[in-house]
Amino acid sequence: MPESVPNAFVELEDLAFHEGVPVLLRRALGPLKPSELLEVHGDASEFVENLQAWCRKEGHAYRGAGKAQGRHLIEKGTVDRSVTRPGPEVKEAAKPAWGLAPRGAAVELGGPEFSFPLRQKREVWGQELHTIYSRAASNQWAAAKDIPWSELPKLPAEVEGAVCQVMTFLTENEFAALYVPARFLARIHPHYREVSAVLAMQxxxxxxxxxxxxRRAEEGGVGLGTTAASSQLSLQTLIEEPDFSTAVFLLCVMGEGTFLSLLKFLEERAPDPVTACLMRLAHRDEGRHVAFGMEHIRYVTILEPARRATFAAAVERRSQMLASVSGLSPYVHDALVVYCGGGVQPAQIRRGASFVADLHREMDRARRERLQALGFSGQDAEALSAYHTKNFM
Ligand SMILES: [Fe+2]
Ligand SMILES: [Fe+2]
Structure with a gap:
């Protein structure tokens, strides 16, 4: 009988079913096609009864004893447990049914469809994501152990007050920078895990x-200052942006890009070593956030150059929504002047105001440079930089 020639054989010795026989049976049947035969040999007690019951349960057919003593034949059933293998490479579009499967894994069919709205590579991707993530993972620091809190001097009251007001402004911006990636994180298909990983670190x-x-505001004994309505309005227009790439452009390129200039300035002009250390470490982190923004926008605009116009329109729209806001909040502006001027004497204010004016010029220069690196013309870069919110983020 040619049809009883087995296609595979598995030796089970005296292994009992409850000791793991199904593991070896499944391994042996896995590569076979439906209707092909597996010959098994087993010596355990009640082996045949258990084998027959298992075959019924799993949808295979028990075909009786084999030619030699203790041998049995199983015909592989047609129960559809097939899998799809999307492969390890990053696809242009991810299927909802791949769900939470790691990229490169086989996915058993029949699972649920997941509704990750961002499931096209062109919507989320960028180059260098792995490098940005690796740098983030190895550059984590902790406020409790990496900041020299014991070196905080007693500053003049007006300077300490200015530091606290600046810390208040920075913290409200940190919340915006936290909520924007967090909002999109759960919408990105896990197939693009590098993007999710970078955003999670952010x-x-x-x-x-x-x-x-x-903590810096509290450590000096003064505590937090005032959150300005104009800053809140500016940040609201940022965190409510519904499109991922536009939000990345506004936050990571325009906002955090501007913050790079601010943090560097605050480090160089810091009145104490604790504040300087904080600014230095935050600047290093923000450099990665800006790098992600630049890579993503570069990727998107190379594929679709017309998107530059939609990003520009978003900056302009935001500027119109903020038309009632005449400039940087006086709370923040005045605090910056005192922070870098070193006090409230007229000469100190003159010095501080001059430094702050330099800061605005440097922010504008760096924004234009970044925009031109993304393919905006010099004229467009100049206009966009001028439209950017006066509240920096
Ligand atoms: Fe930050
Ligand atoms: Fe950031």
Whole structure:
């Protein structure tokens, strides 16, 4: 009988069913096609009865004893447990049914469909994501152990007050920078896990910044200052942006890009070593957030150059929504002047105001440079930089 020639054989010796026989049977049947035969040999007691029951349960057919003593034949059933293998490479579109499967894994068919709205590579991707994530993972710091809190001097009251007001402003911006990636994180298909991983690190970074800046305000004995209505309005227009790439452009390129200039300035002009250390560490983290923004927007605009116009329109729209806001909040502006001027004497104010004017020019220069690196013309870069919110983020 040619049909009884087995296609595979498995030796079970005296292994009992409850000791793991199904593991070896499934391994042996896995590569076979439906209707092919597996010959098994087993010596355990009640082996045949258990084998027959298992075959019925699993949808295979028990075909009786084999030619030799203790041998039995199983015909592989047609129960559809097939899998799809999307492969390890990053696809242009991810299927809802791949769900939470790691990229490169086989996915058993018949699972649920997941509704991740961002499931096209062109919507989320960028180059260098792995490098940005690796740098983030190895550069984590902790407010409790990496900041020299014991070196905080007793500053003049007006300077300490200015530091606290600046910390308040920074912290409200940290919340915005935390909520924007957090909102999109759960919408991105896990197939693009590098994007989710970078955003997750960004969320963790912002949580740490908020904690550390708040602690700096409290550590000097003065505590937090005032959150301005104009800053809140500016940040609201940022965190409510519904499109992922536009939100990345507004936050990571325009906002955090501007913050790079601010943090560097605050480090160089810091009145104490604790504040300087905080600014330096936050600046390093923000450099990665800006790098992600630049990579993502570069990827998107290379594929679709017309998107530059939609990003520009978003900056302009935001500027119109903020038309009632005439400039940087006086709370923040005045605090910056005192912070870098070193006090409230007229000469100190003159010095501080001059430094702050330099800061605005440097922010504008760096924004234009970044925009031109993304393919905006010099004229467009100049206009967009001018439209950018006066509240920096
Ligand atoms: Fe931050
Ligand atoms: Fe950030």
């Amino acid at each position: 969320v963790a970074d912002e949580a740490r910044h908020a904690e550390a800046f708040t």
